[in-house]
Every structure is written in C-alpha cells, then in structure tokens.
Amino acid sequence: MFKKILIANRGEIACRVAATARRLGIKTVAVYSEADASAKHVAVCDEAVLIGSAAAKESYLRGDRIIAAAQATGAQAIHPGYGFLSENAGFADACAEAGLVFIGPPASAMRAMGSKSAAKSLMEKAGVPLVPGYHGDDQDADFLHGQADRIGYPVLLKASAGGGGKGMRVVEDTAAFKDALASCKREAISSFGDDKVLAEKYLQRPRHIEIQVFADTLGNCIHLFERDCSVQRRHQKVLEEAPAPNMTDERRAAMGAAAVAAAKAVGYVGAGTVEFIANQDGSFYFMEMNTRLQVEHPVTEMITGTDLVEWQLRVAAGEPLPKRQDELAIHGHAIEARIYAENPEKGFLPSIGTLRHLETPDAVNFELGGVPGHPSGVRIDSGVREGDAISPYYDPMIAKLIVWGADRKQALARMSQALSQYRIVGLAANIAFLKRLVEGEAFATADLDTGLIERHHDTLFPPPRPAAEGALALAAVALIEAEKDASAAQSGANAGDPWGQALGWRMNNAYTRGLSFSDDYAAALPAKAYDVRVTYDGADWRFELPARPGHAPRALSLMSRQGTDFSIKLGDTAVHGGVRRDGDVFHVFTGGAHYALDYNDPMAHAGETEAEGGRLTAPMPGKVVAVLAAKGQEVKKGDPLVIMEAMKMEHTISAPHDGVVEDVLYAVGDQVGDGAPLLAFKAA
Structure with a gap:
C-alpha cells in the first residue's frame, strides 16, 4: 500500500479521498489554486502545494505542475478524483513516465472509451447493444444533417469527447438542426478542445441507468449493481438512487454482464461506470463509459457496504479486488441529491457568493455500510464550510446529500426530512426545488425518465406564493428581539431601568409599530410589500396583516428562543423556525420552507435611486x-x-x-x- 498520495483535484471528492486515505494510514497531499488557498480540501490533507492561478487551465489542468508537486513531496501515486485530468490519457502516461502510479484505468482504456464514436464501434464488436445512430468521422455539416434526417427526429447530438452533459443538444426537427449543430460544436471545442460530434436517435421517455464496474490487474472484473440517474436537467444529473426502482433480477444480470463485457473489451482496471439508456419496456443500449469514479458513487457504497475509494487504492497498489461477484449483495435503498449553488427558478443559473450561514442535517460526514452507523441514515460529502465562497471558476456544487433506508419508502422520507433541515444563507441554492422533486408524485412513485423535470414543470416550478403568516411573524419577532438585545447591551448597568428598555411600553395607550417586508412575490403586487403591524400588549404582542382580507389581529407571544431559533405562539397556533439575518434580508426557515424577506427600512435607504434601465x-x-x-x-x-x-x-x-x-x-x-x-x- 502507498505511504503518501497526491490528490489532483478539489472540493468534495478531494475531501472524500483524504478521509479514506487517513483511515488507511496514508498521508495525503493537496494541490490548490490561488482561489482555493483556504479551501476545505487544503485543510484536511497533510500537505498542500500551490499550483497556479484561479483558472483551471492554469492550475488543476496543469499536469506538469501536479506531477512536479507529487515528486517534490515524495508521493508515490496520484488520485485524479473526477473531472479535470481524471480521464486524460496523456496525464496518465506522464505519471507513469515520472515513476508515479495513476490511480485509475490504463491510458489505453481511457483512449478507447474517450471517443464516444470509437467506443460505440468497440462495443458493437463486443456484443453490447447500441442506440441507432451515426458515430463516424465525417463531420461535414450537410452530411451530418443528412444522417440526422435518416435516423429520424428527435435526434441527440453529442460531443464525441464530451461528458457531464456538455456539448449535447436535442434536435426536434430538420429546421433546427444547423443551429443546434453549431452550438453543440462551439461548446464541445470550448469544453474538450474537440468539436467532433455523433448523432443518435433520441429515445422517448428513456431511463438513464448505469452499472458500477471494478477490475483489478489480475484479470478479475465485477459489477456492483446499478444506479438510476434518470432525473436530470440539461443532461446533468440531479438525483441518483440505488438500486434502480422496478429492476428485475433478469434485467440486472443482463445489464451487469454487458457492463463487465464492455470493461473487459478495453482491458479496464479500477473503478468505472458503464452508462446505458433504457426504454420503459426493459430494453437497454450502451451510451458511454466513464473511466473514473462517479459523483454518485456513494449510493453504491451505501447499498453494498463498500468503500470504493479504498478499492481504488488497493487495486492501484496491485492487490486483488476485495470481493468476488458472489460476495456482493444489495442491502436497502440509497438516494443522493446534489446540493448546488444555483437558482432553479431562473433556469438553474449558477449562484456566486459566500456561504454566510450553513446549517446541515444531523449526519455523518463519512460513514459507510449497508446500514450507516449514524442513526439518521444520512451522510453528507462536502468540500465547503460556512464562510467559504462559491466562485465562478469551478463547479458550483455545495455538497452531496445521501440517505439510506431499509427500503425506498424510508429513504424518501429521510431525504425529505434532511432537505428540510438544510439551511443556506448567502447565495441561491436548489434545496426547495429538490424537496419538491423528492416529494412529487412522479419521483415518489418511481415514474422515472430523463424528461421528468420537463414533464412536471408546472408542479416543480409553481408560481410564487405570498409569504406564510408564520414566517412573517417569525421575522417580526426576530427583529424585535434583536433590537431588545441591542438595547440591553447599550443600557449596561442601567439594564433594569424600564425607560431604557425597547419593549414598546406606553403609559396611556398601546404602541403599534408598522414593519414592512417584501420578497419576489410582494414585488409583483401593487403594494410591493407585506405591511405587518405589531401592537404591544403587556408582556406579549398582537400581530396583524392588514392587507390580507379576513385577517384579524392575533396574540403573538415568544414561547422559547435558542440562539436564532424561535418558538412562537400566533393565536392558537405554535410556529417554530430559525431566522438568519443577512443585511436587510431575514431568512426564515419554517415548515420545511425557506423565505427570504427583505426588511424595508425607509431611513436606511433614503436617497437611493432606481438602477439605470435600457x-x-x-x-x-x-x-x-x-x-x-x-x-x-x-x-x-x-x-x-x-x-x-x-x-x-x-x-x-x-x-x-x-x-x-x-x-x-x-x-x-x-x-x-x-x-x-x-x-x-x-x-x-
């Protein structure tokens, strides 16, 4: 086994590899760019080496600098993670020439599978079923247009050297082909340096099912069952689960055998994923092979009780596979949700900013086994901490949230609860969208296909609704309590003086205070705000929303407070939630929902002008x-x-x-x- 390895990656995968290495007594070296100097993966490794500026092409894609860092620190091997150089055959060759072990497949296997066109030809010879299409070298636009017409629309264009949903376009008819081809080639050359594309029949309501394979240097090759990755947006995975719902034993065996045949056809070694597109009737076709560990590998670990990174390290060190095929079995059900800094309501536009508040569900950061040791059955793999920034330079993933249950029903319940407990302030996140997705009828009943999000768009993207009354009451209480805290701190020795306390007491009449909050929904209304009135009433308050018809004032009292979490009573209703203030925005987390309420203080914004239009x-x-x-x-x-x-x-x-x-x-x-x-x- 290795004494020291270098991790040629960043984020949660670098932290994941470091955790396994530490458990095995292996020291780790992190590499980082100038943008990642204070990143979590730098902190969790034993050593760290700066390799360049923020841009990936000047840091994480600089194989020469990474190899130099490994040699300078005495590392014997390099783990590439996923993305960046993980599927770069030239980098694997350079590692070997430098006397370093590349913890991944042989360069020959990467080259064989790196071109989607060449891989499909190879798979055809190995007897692996293929989707009808054109996978040749002729890239003339008119010729490709003719091939698409021959295949029949809709047609899927894919960058031959691509992955991760980049360089993919669905073409619905012949009139849209040329524009789609130009866009596809432009993105392909930008992302992969190669604008070659292939064209395939786009299947209606297909499922995306992938098989985890593993091979050692001794000729052994097995599969660790399947993952269903059908829930996608823009060809990028959103939710993954294992095992695949409604999978028969016969179909599982057939897909596993096809995946092993694919791996053996290229002399594969290490962890890999063979991806299939599957029809609702059970037929399936080879799509591509990812010659690396996948983002969604934790769900496989959770149902098989394995540590796939440990397997990678052992196989790279020349050891045999830890288990035979007949020693593997499926235990329970696991689901993974990717927590992203993005705004689903704005076309999943990535969000840039600082994680000013990050509160996660009760979970383990790293725990494996058929039944996770943590009682919640929840695991979080993350490469960021509170206070870290999500920059424009890299993928905006915040974390992977993984849950395990004895069956799919329990796993769904745990995922819903865990998402309700995830609180992020400082940038947009996709948590509310994921919760709607997990709780929606289609996913809950396993009515899965790659178009699920588009088919259920209206349900998953409901029109904005007014802020819940309880959320507005919590924001009002948080504001008043913060002012009381500030008043008490300023009073100092005179804290017992009733004249110095901000409690709203008046001698002859009740004190009514108007508070104005707004959000995206309120901004679309003529009033452009929620005008809340809070009236001091002895030890308690009365709360009302005058703008809402039929709303009567109700007693408002604070039952308990723990930091920024409050339990209040509004009339006869108990309301619980957390409130995190970020400038003028009150982030209220209650009832499994997140409300961002702008506090409109006219004194604080006097004199501001409208932004320039046009x-x-x-x-x-x-x-x-x-x-x-x-x-x-x-x-x-x-x-x-x-x-x-x-x-x-x-x-x-x-x-x-x-x-x-x-x-x-x-x-x-x-x-x-x-x-x-x-x-x-x-x-x-």
Missing part, C-alpha cells in the same frame, strides 16, 4: 462566445442576442421585448463581470 446585463461573470445581433438591428421578443459561457455552461441573453439594439458593448472572446451591460436596447 441595458441587458450579464447574469454572472463569464466570457462572450457569440454575438448574434448588430447595432441598429430590429429584434423580436425572445430573439437570442448574446451567448455567454460561465461555469462550464452556455447562457443565452435574449430580447425581453420587441425593439432595437442601440449598441453592442462587447465582442466575442471578451471577459465580462457580473451585471456588466452587454447591449444597449430600446423597446419598441
């Missing part, structure tokens, strides 16, 4: 990759004007109304900051 701005920092409109051009509402690339995704800025482009302020290749005006636009 300009279309960048939704986040990024690079302009296409300018589709010219100065003076008349456009229609919805016409694409500029395409930006940020955080490994393309974002299209479209015309909000019919109008005229008065000026184009940036050119292709320009880097722009968050909120930078891209065009001057005049509505018709």
Whole structure:
C-alpha cells in the first residue's frame, strides 16, 4: 500500500479521498489554486502545494505542475478524483513516465472509451447493444444533417469527447438542426478542445441507468449493481438512487454482464461506470463509459457496504479486488441529491457568493455500510464550510446529500426530512426545488425518465406564493428581539431601568409599530410589500396583516428562543423556525420552507435611486462566445442576442421585448463581470 498520495483535484471528492486515505494510514497531499488557498480540501490533507492561478487551465489542468508537486513531496501515486485530468490519457502516461502510479484505468482504456464514436464501434464488436445512430468521422455539416434526417427526429447530438452533459443538444426537427449543430460544436471545442460530434436517435421517455464496474490487474472484473440517474436537467444529473426502482433480477444480470463485457473489451482496471439508456419496456443500449469514479458513487457504497475509494487504492497498489461477484449483495435503498449553488427558478443559473450561514442535517460526514452507523441514515460529502465562497471558476456544487433506508419508502422520507433541515444563507441554492422533486408524485412513485423535470414543470416550478403568516411573524419577532438585545447591551448597568428598555411600553395607550417586508412575490403586487403591524400588549404582542382580507389581529407571544431559533405562539397556533439575518434580508426557515424577506427600512435607504434601465446585463461573470445581433438591428421578443459561457455552461441573453439594439458593448472572446451591460436596447 502507498505511504503518501497526491490528490489532483478539489472540493468534495478531494475531501472524500483524504478521509479514506487517513483511515488507511496514508498521508495525503493537496494541490490548490490561488482561489482555493483556504479551501476545505487544503485543510484536511497533510500537505498542500500551490499550483497556479484561479483558472483551471492554469492550475488543476496543469499536469506538469501536479506531477512536479507529487515528486517534490515524495508521493508515490496520484488520485485524479473526477473531472479535470481524471480521464486524460496523456496525464496518465506522464505519471507513469515520472515513476508515479495513476490511480485509475490504463491510458489505453481511457483512449478507447474517450471517443464516444470509437467506443460505440468497440462495443458493437463486443456484443453490447447500441442506440441507432451515426458515430463516424465525417463531420461535414450537410452530411451530418443528412444522417440526422435518416435516423429520424428527435435526434441527440453529442460531443464525441464530451461528458457531464456538455456539448449535447436535442434536435426536434430538420429546421433546427444547423443551429443546434453549431452550438453543440462551439461548446464541445470550448469544453474538450474537440468539436467532433455523433448523432443518435433520441429515445422517448428513456431511463438513464448505469452499472458500477471494478477490475483489478489480475484479470478479475465485477459489477456492483446499478444506479438510476434518470432525473436530470440539461443532461446533468440531479438525483441518483440505488438500486434502480422496478429492476428485475433478469434485467440486472443482463445489464451487469454487458457492463463487465464492455470493461473487459478495453482491458479496464479500477473503478468505472458503464452508462446505458433504457426504454420503459426493459430494453437497454450502451451510451458511454466513464473511466473514473462517479459523483454518485456513494449510493453504491451505501447499498453494498463498500468503500470504493479504498478499492481504488488497493487495486492501484496491485492487490486483488476485495470481493468476488458472489460476495456482493444489495442491502436497502440509497438516494443522493446534489446540493448546488444555483437558482432553479431562473433556469438553474449558477449562484456566486459566500456561504454566510450553513446549517446541515444531523449526519455523518463519512460513514459507510449497508446500514450507516449514524442513526439518521444520512451522510453528507462536502468540500465547503460556512464562510467559504462559491466562485465562478469551478463547479458550483455545495455538497452531496445521501440517505439510506431499509427500503425506498424510508429513504424518501429521510431525504425529505434532511432537505428540510438544510439551511443556506448567502447565495441561491436548489434545496426547495429538490424537496419538491423528492416529494412529487412522479419521483415518489418511481415514474422515472430523463424528461421528468420537463414533464412536471408546472408542479416543480409553481408560481410564487405570498409569504406564510408564520414566517412573517417569525421575522417580526426576530427583529424585535434583536433590537431588545441591542438595547440591553447599550443600557449596561442601567439594564433594569424600564425607560431604557425597547419593549414598546406606553403609559396611556398601546404602541403599534408598522414593519414592512417584501420578497419576489410582494414585488409583483401593487403594494410591493407585506405591511405587518405589531401592537404591544403587556408582556406579549398582537400581530396583524392588514392587507390580507379576513385577517384579524392575533396574540403573538415568544414561547422559547435558542440562539436564532424561535418558538412562537400566533393565536392558537405554535410556529417554530430559525431566522438568519443577512443585511436587510431575514431568512426564515419554517415548515420545511425557506423565505427570504427583505426588511424595508425607509431611513436606511433614503436617497437611493432606481438602477439605470435600457441595458441587458450579464447574469454572472463569464466570457462572450457569440454575438448574434448588430447595432441598429430590429429584434423580436425572445430573439437570442448574446451567448455567454460561465461555469462550464452556455447562457443565452435574449430580447425581453420587441425593439432595437442601440449598441453592442462587447465582442466575442471578451471577459465580462457580473451585471456588466452587454447591449444597449430600446423597446419598441
């Protein structure tokens, strides 16, 4: 076994590898960019080496610097994690030339599977079923268009060297083909340096099922059952679970055998995933092989009682696989949700900012086994801590939330509860969306396919609703209590003086105070706020929302307080929740929901002016990759004007109304900051 390894990655996977290495008595070396100097993965490793500036191409993609760091620190092996250089055959070769063990498959296997076109030809020879399509080398646009017409629409275009949903487009008809092909090739060359694409028949209501395979250097190859990864948005996975619902023993055996055959066909060694697209009738086709550990590997660990990273280390050190196929069995059910810094209501736009408050469910950071040792059955793999920043340079994942249950019903209940307990302040997160998804009828009943989110869009993206009365009452109580705390602190020795206390007491009449809060829903109303009235009533308060018809004042009392968590009584109803203040925004967590309520203090914002209008701005920092409109051009509402690339995704800025482009302020290749005006636009 190795004495020291270098982890050529960042985030939760680097922390995950470090945890297993520590348990095995192996020292670890972290590498980091200037943006990650204070990152969690740097802190959890025994040593750390700076390898470059924030941009990945100047740090985590610099194989030469990573190898130099391994040699300088005396590491014998390099674990690539996933992403970055994990599937780079040239990097694997360079490690071998430097006398370092690459903890992953042989470079030859990566090359064989690295090209989707070549891999499909290889799989066809190995007898693995394939989706009808074109996987050849001819990349002439007209030729590809003809192939798509031959296959029949809808057609899926995929970057041959791609992965992770990048460089993929679904083309619904022949008229849309050329624009989709151009966009696909543009994203492919940007993400992978190779714009070669393949075209396949796009299956209706398919499921995405993948098989975890593992092989050693002694010729042994097994599978560790399947994962269902059907719930996706923009071809990127959102929820994963193991085992796949409604999987028969016969189908499991057939898919496992096909996956092992695929791995053996390329002389595979280590952890890999063979991905299949499956029809509702049970038929399945080879899609691709990921020659690395997958983000969703924890669900496999949880149902098999294995540590796949430990297996990676042992196999890379020349040891045989820890278990035979007949020694593996499925225990219970596991589900993983990816907690992302993103805004689902705004097209899943990534969010940049600081995790000013991070509160997680009661869980273990790392615990394996058929039945996790932690009584909650909840595990969290994360590469960030409270106070860390989510930057524009890397994937915006905050954590992986994994739950285990004796069956799927228990796992679903635990996931719903765990999501209710996740509290994040400082940036947008997808927690509320994930909770709707997990509790929705389609996922709960395992009516799964890759179009689930689109099919249930109206349910998963309901129209904004007014803030719950209990949430507004909690915000009011938190504000009043904070003012009382400040008053008591200022009073000092005179804290017992009733004239110095901010309790709202009046000698001859009741004191009524007006508080104004707003959110996205309130902003769309004529009043643009929730006008809350709180009247001092002896030791308690009366609370009312005058703007809501039929609402009568109700007694409001504080039953208990623990830090920023409150239990209040509103009329005859008990309300419990946490309130975290971030500037003028009160983040209220109650009833499994999160409300962001802006406190409108007119004194604090006197003199502020409206932001300048007439300009279309960048939704986040990024690079302009296409300018589709010219100065003076008349456009229609919805016409694409500029395409930006940020955080490994393309974002299209479209015309909000019919109008005229008065000026184009940036050119292709320009880097722009968050909120930078891209065009001057005049509505018709």
